[in-house]
Amino acid sequence: MIRTENLTRKFGKVVAVENLTLDVRKGEVFGFIGPNGAGKTTTVRMLCCLIAPTEGTAFIGDNEINRDPDSLNIRQMVGLLPESPGLYERLSPYRNLDFFAQLYGVPRNKREERIKDLLQMLNMWKKRDEPVGTFSKGMKQKIAIARALVHDPEILFLDEPTSGLDPRAAKTVRDFLSDLRREGRTIFLNTHNLAEAERLCDRVALVNTKLVAVGSPMELKRRYWKRTTQVQLKAISPSILSAVEALPFAKNVRTQDSKLLVDVGNPEEDNSMLAQTILAAGGKIQFISEMERTLEDVYLKLIGGGS
């Protein structure tokens, strides 16, 4: 649905995006993750045909960016939530949305219904006629999201939709995005919030000017770490440790307080053996579980503390 080929954008000497080659599938929620200044906003702007790439190109559906009149087709296909909501503060949510619906060519008889649906879904219908300027940040963000969806676009670009929102407002937005995902819309999500990306995204790309890694959150975790079994024992004795270390499949055996951590190759077979060995050595097992890696671990490993 979105395909980029060596997409590059420079601002003078600053390279904001370098040789980005990506493929986002139809109907997937694609997380675009990177530190400040990684080129996320720049990428989205290029994909929405707001600014031109310095080199390379991209396709939205069958349309190539920055090829007249493809750009108009692309802008019609995509909805954009920019970094700041940018609503007309003196106008009401209804008037804001109606204006964009008109520009996107939503027929008059569908406009009212569409706006009503969106505002109701976001719990803003009651406030439809109050000036947006009086709203809280979270409310404004909801209106801005509704604006990006007013023409029912196939692809939705969201630039940090939950940044700066309080936990409840952020949750409302996330829940709404989960609903959108169920509708089968393709969503391109710029974010710093790794837990959010992990929950919402089918696949993510880690970027830092260049593409660092791409895959589903699970794939990425598996790619960089072996699966680790963690066994919570009442106490660890040297005999347990040496018995476990003697197992052929057990790699990198280590302890953490009374927790035993073991990298295993094939958890389905190896974990029963591991448990039996520990029991035979007199260990008292409280819990056995997989040690959870998060996207944050992947991010910190790949992108590090900013280096």
Next chain:
Amino acid sequence: MRLNKAWIVARKDMAEFKTNKYILFTIVFMPMIMGVLIPLGYFLPIQLFATEDSGPPREITLTPVTVYTNDELTNGTYYNANFTNMMVSNSIIESSYIFDSTIISTVVNNSISRNVTFYNCVVTKSNLYNPALLEDTVVANSVIIRDEDPEVVLITLQMLSFILFFYMMIPAVTPTFIASYSFVGEKNNRSLEPLLATPTTDLELFVGKTLAIFIVTMVATWVAYIVSAAIVNILAFPLLGYYPLPNGLWVVGFIMLAPIFCILSIAANILISSKVTDVRASQQIGGLVVLPVLLFVFLTFAGPAFSSVWMMIIYSIIFLVADVWLIYFSTKIFNREEILTKWK
């Protein structure tokens, strides 16, 4: 270029103007005040100093019998007489002609006078053509008719073209206020980016935003024109004996020059807005740029330009060229790439 897209943008902008009290004030009160105050300020003094009442002459039929010339008369009663170059006092004059005379403490009834000085008289049912002086005199049920005073006519006509220049300020200055809110306001509010993301061309957005300012400014200008033309007509009629507006100068001014100035000012303000992040600053710079340029041009050309319709048309064409040139530059900077990456 799809005009309906531009029109959607223009309508939204005008809806926003309606909620902005600074813009409302500028477009409602400024033209009203200028439309009322300038004609009053310039024509009332001329009128006060020039004339009193006037109206159609009364039907008076006289059959002079006695003729008096170059003499003095007192304490008499005169019917059907013809006075020329006389001095009459303490008398009653009835149904007579009085030419170039001085009448003192006399009752004048049903007579026609021309170039006469009245002191302490009572004048009734008479026509007074060009009375030289009416001191302590009661004029009742009579008509005072003045021949056109060539000096007053000249001043009045000069004023008509002179004050036109003030009305040309309205289309030049109003966009400075509105464009600042419209462009710098949208920029600061970051509402341009979602707008740029819509399936519209740069030109459609440019035309839409420009059109909103243009319509509002021109409505304000024309309201000021209609109000002031009405007041000027009322005040100038007694001086000229006819309604002077609309005349060629004013028509060319308001139909050609005003829209041309308006566009000039909008384009200049778009260029300024792209470099400035503060609405007030943009207004001030806009004022600083637009006003002196206009003043300079007015001072250099105002005399000749506002004296004949043809000069005014030539003048309009010069500014039209400037318009085209400035619009070319402002459309160059009004494109998505520039707005998102270079506008401050």
